[in-house]
Amino acid sequence: MTNGWIDIKNTDVMLIMGGNPAENHPCGFKWAIEAKRERNAKTIVVDPRFTRTAATADQFLQIRAGTDIAFLGGLISWAIENGRYHKDYLVHFTNASFLVRNDFQLPEEGLFSGFDPATQAYDKTTWNYQEGGNVTGTAAASSAPGGAPQHPPAPGSSSKAGEAAPHSSSGKGGEGQGYQAFGAVGAKAMGPGADATMPSNVAHDLSLQHPQCVFQLLRRQYSRYTPEIVERITGIPKAEFLKAADLFTSIRKDGDAKKVGTIIYAVGWTQHTSGTQTIRTAAMLQLLLGNVGRAGGGVNALRGHSNIQGATDMAGIFDVLPGYLKMASPADVNLATYIKRTTPTPSKPSEWDSYNYWSNTSKFIVSFLKAMYGDAATKENDFAFRYLPSIDRKYSWVEIWDDMYAGHVKGLFAFGMNGVAIGPNSQKNIEALKKADWLVVCEIYPDETSEFWRSPGITPEDMKTINTSVYRLPGAGFAEKDGSFTNSARWLQWKYVAVPPPGEAKLDQEIVARIFLKVRDLYRQEGGAFPDPVLKLSWNYTIPENPSLAEVAKEINGRAISDVTDSKSSQTIKAGQQLPGFSWLRDDGSTLSGNWLYCGSWTEEGGLTQRRGTDDPSGLGVYPNWAWSWPMNRRVMYNRASCDIAGKPWDPSRAQIWWDGDKQKWGGNDIPDFKIDSPPKDHMGPFIMNAEGVGRIFGPLAAFADGPFPEFYEPTESPAKNVLHPNQQNNPVARRFKSDMDKFGTPEQGYTIVCTTYRLTEHYHYWTKNNPMNVELVPEPFVEIPAQLADEMGLHGGETIKVSSARGHYIAKAFVTKRIKAMMIDGKKTYQIGIPIHWGYRGIAEDAGKTARTLANALSPAAIDPNAYTPEFKGFLVKLEKV
Amino acid sequence: MPTAALEIKAISAHPGPVPGKGAKRNEGDGVCKLIDVTTCIGCKACEVACLEWNGYPFHETKFDNTYQTMPDLQWNYYNLIRFNEHEFADGSFGLLMRKDQCMHCADPGCLRACPADGAIVQYSNGIVDFQQEYCIGCQYCVSGCPFNIPKFNSMTKKVHKCTLCSDRVAVGLEPACIKSCPTGCLHFGTKDDMKALAETRAAQLREQTAHTNAGVYDPPGVGGTQVMYVLHDIRNPEAYGGLPANPTIPLMVRLWKGPVKWLGGLAISLGLVGVVAHFLRFGPKEAHPIEEVHRP
Secondary structure (H helix, E strand, C coil): CCCCCHHHHHCCEEEEECCCHHHHCCCCCHHHHHHHHHHCCEEEEEECCCCCCHHHCCEEEECCCCCHHHHHHHHHHHHHHCCCCCHHHHHHHEHHHEEECCCCCCCCCCCCCCEECCCCEECHHHCCECECCECCCCCHHHCCCCCCCCCCCCCCCCCCCCCCCCCCCCCCCCCCCCHHHCCCCHHHHCCCCCCCCCCCEECECCCCCCCCEHHHHHHHHHHCCCHHHHHHHHCCCHHHHHHHHHHHHHHHHHHCCCCCEEEEECHHHHCCCCHHHHHHHHHHHHHHCCCCCCCCCCEEECCCCCCHHHHHHCCCCCCEEHHHEECECCCCCCHHHHHHHHCCCCCECCCCECCCHHHHHHHHHHHHHHHHHHHHCCCCCHHHHHHCCECCCCCCHHHHHHHHHCCCCCEEEEECCCHHHHCCCHHHHHHHHHHCCEEEEEECCCCCCCCHHHCCCCCHHHHCCCCCEEEEEECCCHHHCCEEEECCCCEEEEECCCCCCCCCCCCHHHHHHHHHHHHHHHHHHHCCCCCHHHHCCCCCCCCCCCCCHHHHHHHHHCEECCCEECCCCCCEECCCCECCCHHHCCCCCCEECCCHHHCCCEECCEEHHHCECCCCCCCCCCCCCECEECCCCCCCCCHHHHECCCCCECCHHHCCEEEECCCCEEEECCCCCCCCCCCHHHCECCCCCCCCCCECCCCCHHHCCCCCCCCCCECCCCCCCCCCCCCCCECCCCEECCCCCCCCCCHHHCCCEEEEEECCCCCCCCCHHHCHHHHHHCCCCEEEEEHHHHHHHCCCCCCEEEEECCCCEEEEEEEEECCCCCEEECCEEECEEEEECCCCCCCHHHHCCCCCCCCHHHCCCCEECCCCCCECCCCEEEEEEEC | CCCCCCCEEEECCCCCCCCCCCCCCCCCCCEEEEEEHHHCCCCCHHHHHHHHHHCCCCCCCCCCCCCCCCCCCECCECCEEEEEEEECCCCCEEEEEEEECCCCECCCHHHHHCCCCCCEEEECCCCEEECHHHCCCCCHHHHHCCCCCCEEECCCCEEECCCCCHHHHHCCCCCHHHHHCCCCCEEEEEHHHHHHHHHHHHHHHHHHCCCCCCEEECCHHHCCECEEEEECCCCCHHHCCCCCCCCCCCHHHHHHHCHHHHHHHHHHHHHHHHHHHHHHHHCCCCCCCCCCCCCC
16 A cells, blocks of 8 residues: 555545455445544445445445456546546646657557567667756647647657657666556555666657647547446446546646545456556546545555465565566676666656655665675675576476476465465366475465365365375464564554464474574585585574574664664664664675565664554544554655645645644654655655655556556457457456467357456455354355346356356356446446355364365466566456356 | 343243333343345354354255355354345446344343243343243244244254344344444444444435435334344345335234233133132032932
């Protein structure tokens, strides 16, 4: 979340889409209710089903799964054409005024400029700004009456196509795109970019009239997303769309800058082959409306597990290190090359300022290396940079299982992760495990992964042919260990042990530590190809075989190795002392920190994550002394944007921070997410993690794999043709896996029903089917079927049905409901069904032989988003039959 | 938090004055639970909290084409969210989720119907509670309840229902369901305060949302209830899983426990009076010696 849970209470209007917070985040949803009760906030819910969230909404719109970009693009266009946007914010706090290269082309025929059909990849050279400074006013000649170009040049026919304006860059967008967009929280903009080649003095038109300025390109890009087109793609009737568009943008009616709207989403947006771009469209809409950085605003990802934000921050994905530092690549021959590649240089109008906080990358990575390798990391050996693994290609979750299925991956550790059940195309994952030599599962229950060898369809005879050795380690449940949870609001909250782990169960850190120590012993005894990264790993915990998590948390925060002095304040942090914040990190080896973002969470004052202060002086729900929020306890990110260009709050009744002219400092009710002494006249951008300093409506160069603007593409499996560009049906750079088990269905083959998957409020993933309380509330699997479809099929609620996709089938009882209605998609009646994911072949009902024991993900396809590598669990095709 | 001692106000079928009655405490109209149906998200936390607080086991349930946990309340399941798919008069669709439990009527039909001395009590804080040790299992309370709440345990031959957590309330705690509610759709306080809160919320719904018929459910037919609802559409409480529009104590119970009981008493008294009068007038009936019957 750019903001936080409690902050939702400050909003005036909520767009809840791609998420079902009432069911999946019921405790946090209290703040949405609070906004309704206390501020008369309005709620718009857009979902494939009428959910329990929709039950509390002012307006519900049923959308076809996977068409969110069409809806959001339509909102952007409607807001622009109806003057419902925040002009000052747009000009000063976003790149709307920046000029884009003349040879950049919008995907009006389906593809952006630079696509190579042979490699199925983009050359992103043209996805860049122009060099050239202030060109305000020079566009008059090329503008049609009324200011904006009414007849944008057709792609390819632009008079300047191929004749690029002067620019300093010629580099390709290149490698390692993507994860800047991932992470859902503010982290999305925080990846050090491959944007080193952006121009240093960007051409810009503050009147926003130049046909190549980002604003005009944005307008042209989404001019195709008319309400009629939105209806044909999404199935949302035009009248309903217009009502929602009017309601959500009503905060900017008549030039009002005070009101605020928020967007709330979850994995309903991420789990598509265009997931990242969906979230980006939302971010662009929020920038257009001036809602980012403001109390009651923002782009708010609701994380589906208590600590998934923590997992993401601590390198939950293969291509980042903790704190969203980039993983090394083989091309990084030494630390200097790595730092050069991953440290952006400012790219902005020269009269503006940019903090460009990623310019500190060298301090973050060196401090990280010191935390990893301690004394073995020296200036002479590049701080042991070569000990870090480097990645030559992508190793995302689905790729690992694909590699196992191909016989390349021989063993797997599954800790707190039910791999067979959670991934797409489960049967392929089961087949993959059959080919592995060994599998280690650390869990609190026997799960589908550790018992893959007795999944449905495997006979006792078959079992004899499975040679995978399975080791089960009894782990500890969440109430049986201490440590911190990082929630959706980026708060690190310490928790305490409630009960000890039962029986032989052990704490996770003890299990991992004991495995590591054994492996290290083996390396000591036997050598090995490259033993140093293991042998020299810093492991100075008081109890090496069971490190205390407080000790680990202190290491993650970081400390001074030798005395560190701040030249400005002359303050010194003594050797061995905890660092008070990441501004103290150094790249000379005098500091260590396991994750720069968490620096400040455990200082000499103690664990700030353990704070439980309930004072909230501003009444805005900041609670500055409750736990600790990254970065540096700032509760709303980019909060400089809550003020106008002079540093005064857009809405004094929700004043977050402001410029104090007397003290020549920013201050207020929240910690400024900004350079504290940068005066407004310097025009430093509020988006300090971007090299531009401003919010990116246009995502330049390699920021995204699939385009600088989001474009609507049909899901991998779709019941309809892409009405925007029939020749470009799907996302051209989304990855579809190609093994013999990766099959994709079409309407022609009879797969005509759109299927989406989700969780219920009564269950938690694949765990709670082991808990009688949850089993009582929802005892068995079901499939939600529209009442109209059931009527056509002669199907009654409670009857058993079989759902089949090109990959597998799922058997459960039918839940016939009016909460899903038939949709008209491009003139054709189309149905959607929904499957809660929670069941499998292990649990109370399963063990008692009361359910069909199939897995919902047996249906879903292994097709992934090109930026975040998330599979398309929602919006694939199936057919139905009565059993 | 209204702390309310369990001072007894009325007792079922008890002859003579109610013990302890008259020891006044200023509780106004007693305690009250307010359920704002418009902000309920059907999470069922209240169902689990109720079960856990009362120490009942988990039930084996069966999928029944609904999110609703089970079709009806049970003797050991006091609290159930009823799910109903509903089309409002303006054509809009709604998923109505109503927490169903004892309404704790000011004029409790169960208590009126109960023939067992002390089996049903109404505390001065408004809570109507069953005392199972005095319950004779006749189930008159079941027929006396216009909300179909009391449930019979056929093993023990006793009737049970929601206690409004009288044990928690007595020591100044809120009922378990209130404690567990994540959205704050459940409120607890004095009836006066809850009434004011409910009316404010209903007015807000009427003025600020499409629910122009929102209102407060506090049915006068049973003298008002210590459990109130805010409904999207007060004109149609039946849509919320059979909430009666105008609940009253069944005529038979009222007749039986009112006029019939009185008339019965009168009849008995009159009978006695008649007997005495007869005695006074005619004196004791004496046995006459059997006369010989002479056959002709």
